[in-house]
Amino acid sequence: MAKNVQKIGWVGMGRMGYPMAERLLDAGHDVSIWNRTKSKAEPLAKKGGKIVDKLSDLAGVDVLFSIVSTGKDVNDVYFGNDGVLSAANGKVPGVFVDCSTIAVEESAEIRQHLQARGADFIASPVSGNAKVIKAGKLSAVASGPEPAFRKVEPLIQTFAPNGVSYVGEGELARVCKIAHNVMLGVVIENLIEITLLANKMGVPRHAFLSFMNNSVMGSMFTRYKSPALVNLDWTTTFTPELLRKDLDLGLELGRENDVPMPVTAATREMLQTHFGAATLKSDPDDYLRKDFAALAETMALMSGMKLEPENKKVPNGLES
Amino acid sequence: MAKNVQKIGWVGMGRMGYPMAERLLDAGHDVSIWNRTKSKAEPLAKKGGKIVDKLSDLAGVDVLFSIVSTGKDVNDVYFGNDGVLSAANGKVPGVFVDCSTIAVEESAEIRQHLQARGADFIASPVSGNAKVIKAGKLSAVASGPEPAFRKVEPLIQTFAPNGVSYVGEGELARVCKIAHNVMLGVVIENLIEITLLANKMGVPRHAFLSFMNNSVMGSMFTRYKSPALVNLDWTTTFTPELLRKDLDLGLELGRENDVPMPVTAATREMLQTHFGAATLKSDPDDYLRKDFAALAETMALMSGMKLEPENKKVPNGLES
């Protein structure tokens, strides 16, 4: 599959989708882009992106990427009245690659429908946020028919240069993404526990996290959350509600498969206390729209601590 | 403090101590070395190390490093009948830097005795194992009088090039090391939970861990434990008993400081089940001397799974 020859379609210009598509363009690919709010895509025209008006304009591409908010959105984009598959010419992209984070059942249903239309489906959720993409450190996980995956693997690697791992058939990549987010929840809760402990005993949070980040336990995640835990900046990257949903999805899989997950369960219940403690705030709903790392405030309350920002410039590990 | 001019003493030639001292020698420092089993130190003579016969031969150094097994060992090395401070000439090194992992109380007592002798004491435990040192990725945390720390900081950085974080007065570095090991315990338990879940659902462990290691959740630790979880190689790096001890030390600090640590506590109790499940083995004591990652087998039993090695060559992230 010669680079630059195949035609790529891209749907989704959100905080993730835009910089991911941009990487494909920067690498010289032929990318046609559709977005509900067309204006968001337009800056990419300067980089060679072909902004299209209708989803059905993408019916003729070889590989169609999507990264949207929900399973229903993926469904609408593919199968809606004005969806990619509604093209008058009856054309169908050979491979669909969906990078959204959606449920296993939704993914399975979409796969079935695409198969019926003769198209292959690769589920390929990613690990990282917009800053991670910009730093060239995004990674991905993929599942679906292996031959189809091998065709699109170099494309995925273009925007996920930290590596794309093929994990098997069907929706297994969705399972891996849920497992990934379970770990994210457990690690943030534990990191908060030990950061508060060290802090209460006299270690500045920035000093403690500097040690942890340099240590064998340090990850991209512990590094890019450090500024938040040090300076109490709860600018949203992921809400407590979304994290709780993913922990529940993980526990649900554990139940269906008879795998005990005691530490995941303990984490989930502590995260739940954050929703109750939010009622102490003047605008609880607004507070719960802030970043999940604000859980540190709830844990601090339970530790009898009142946190103050340390106002320290802390590296997030994604600096260029 | 001009490099190569000050005299360094080194006590401890174990799996950690040897390669750490080697790095100081490689950087051109003047290092005198004592070890209970002298022969272990001798290969370093070729790199310029001065192997001494008695601990008291180190009384004249400027900075004395120690990395031994227990607090009692540190005590013996410093204050024993034939210890560093027993020198006939009454000389005392200006700064003692201890890199062992010992308890807070032991460290405080040693500090007090050193102060009485006019010496400064820097507690500086490290994060990593022998392979990490060889890969040049060791890191350290340090506490004690700041001026003394600043004097020895470049030396510590020589063997801990991934960074040395100063966290404050007294034994705070010990607290940070305990917190670090608490996180190690929580992360291994959680990693096992999600790896088994993905595995039981059909994802090969090596594929799952490849994704996790590339992801934002990946750490040096998740990478260097991956070969073990994939191929069930339980060659000891750290025993379940030592990990349990550190989790208990962390919980103890949580109790003394009124910090709830529910996820740490859940981890601790699951690790405990490993000691019971070990009774299923033909030689339980031998089994419990294996690596703590063998906890994966206990969790697999509780998940109704029988693990088999995948016999896959998996990177440990420390390859040169």
Add this chain to the structure above:
Amino acid sequence: MAKNVQKIGWVGMGRMGYPMAERLLDAGHDVSIWNRTKSKAEPLAKKGGKIVDKLSDLAGVDVLFSIVSTGKDVNDVYFGNDGVLSAANGKVPGVFVDCSTIAVEESAEIRQHLQARGADFIASPVSGNAKVIKAGKLSAVASGPEPAFRKVEPLIQTFAPNGVSYVGEGELARVCKIAHNVMLGVVIENLIEITLLANKMGVPRHAFLSFMNNSVMGSMFTRYKSPALVNLDWTTTFTPELLRKDLDLGLELGRENDVPMPVTAATREMLQTHFGAATLKSDPDDYLRKDFAALAETMALMSGMKLEPENKKVPNGLES
């Protein structure tokens, strides 16, 4: 509502239903009984029970009681082609009282359908097993329209002399029964933890449980489970699977209502390990059909203990 004047219908002659209906007959009530296997009901004819052939024969009663296995069964009994409401004469009992343990949603749907037919519905699950009924110690919880409840309250009390608590409208009694079973799960797990601890330290289990049962912590439940924990008799009263289902229902309600339930969650995950440990048995499926108290064997394994029956006659607290 004069006793003995109103007509009562009874559906369900299982281990619970038979002795409950018997108590109504013993108290002199006019009870018509239907059971799928008619022969099971026949012994009650001697006590004045009127055994009927068709469910629709019960259409003319004033109060219809049901205690069957599942929500679907209740539905079939009431609304099936040959159900109570299929009577040619179009008659409908004034109050339906269901004592089965079914899900909240099922109960709500049944209520809606009964309301449409002009009948009141009282959900009234009970606490206890067949032995508890015989000992005259059954209790009940009830919800639904209060006036309807007050009409049937004396009837429920006849078979639940330990008390019937009215908890409000709709399906709240179902919620209370789930909560009750959550506590059952937590108490058995905790009782096992402490019994094993005392046992391992040298206290015979029968001696420990004798103390606990006499103490302020003793309940009918701790007493009637004591013979099992002492003599390892796992004759089924309730399966681990049913207990797990109820713990999951409780956790589900906690999630829907934003109530953290950390101890319930910890219990649930430990119970899960029992399903995995069952794979050590020659016939795991058979083992999992035994009583949930066999969890003691799994916890013993995790404690490195091998339990032996103490072969002690232990009171179950229900002796007459």
Add this chain to the structure above:
Amino acid sequence: MAKNVQKIGWVGMGRMGYPMAERLLDAGHDVSIWNRTKSKAEPLAKKGGKIVDKLSDLAGVDVLFSIVSTGKDVNDVYFGNDGVLSAANGKVPGVFVDCSTIAVEESAEIRQHLQARGADFIASPVSGNAKVIKAGKLSAVASGPEPAFRKVEPLIQTFAPNGVSYVGEGELARVCKIAHNVMLGVVIENLIEITLLANKMGVPRHAFLSFMNNSVMGSMFTRYKSPALVNLDWTTTFTPELLRKDLDLGLELGRENDVPMPVTAATREMLQTHFGAATLKSDPDDYLRKDFAALAETMALMSGMKLEPENKKVPNGLES
């Protein structure tokens, strides 16, 4: 051992000791009483109690009972300069029975000293509070040399008519009392979880607890805590700090004996959050001197609930 013939000594006139000694007097025993604050004992003179001035006045009794606050107090009473064993005549009571709640190690040390003086020692902590004693429902657990226990068994039963269980040699009764208090902690936490869940869904707390108390899960404990949970009356019976101490003692025993106690550990960490949440109160220290059942307020906060007293007269199960 003929009743009324042997001489009994009693030390300790606290909330528990007074009514326990009173029961011995009511049964016609010859009881000599010492208390630090003599006036507290004086009302018992009317019932035949012989109030003595000095501990050494009790040296001539056959059986000496003690129920005081701490292990140190027991020690002082027995072995202090003015203690029971300081009598000029060198007399020593044949059996010492201590009903205090003290640590295993303290108890073992006292036993050793008494043995050296030729006296037997029975550890016999009790289950219940002052109201339970008055209701004639106290129970006890006992350990020590069995022949000595059999001698004093009828005396213990006089104040613990709900039963006294002999559990073995040495300090095993202390272990059982700790286990008992562990269960108390787990049950209160779980009872709070499910009561809040039912309450938030619409069930009045008094109705829910009425059901639970009548049910097979109901215990003396759930009954006598019900008024507190219904009306939010936190009059102290036992402080959160004492409960936390006993949970920690239980976990400590679990550690020493390799028994995993995950549900106990989860309970302990939730109780810990109560100490942090107390900082929201105007006088945290005062708040923490209230009853441990106030944990319901902390759990309610985490559930986003604001509890109000229901102002319902609720039976505590100890009414005469």
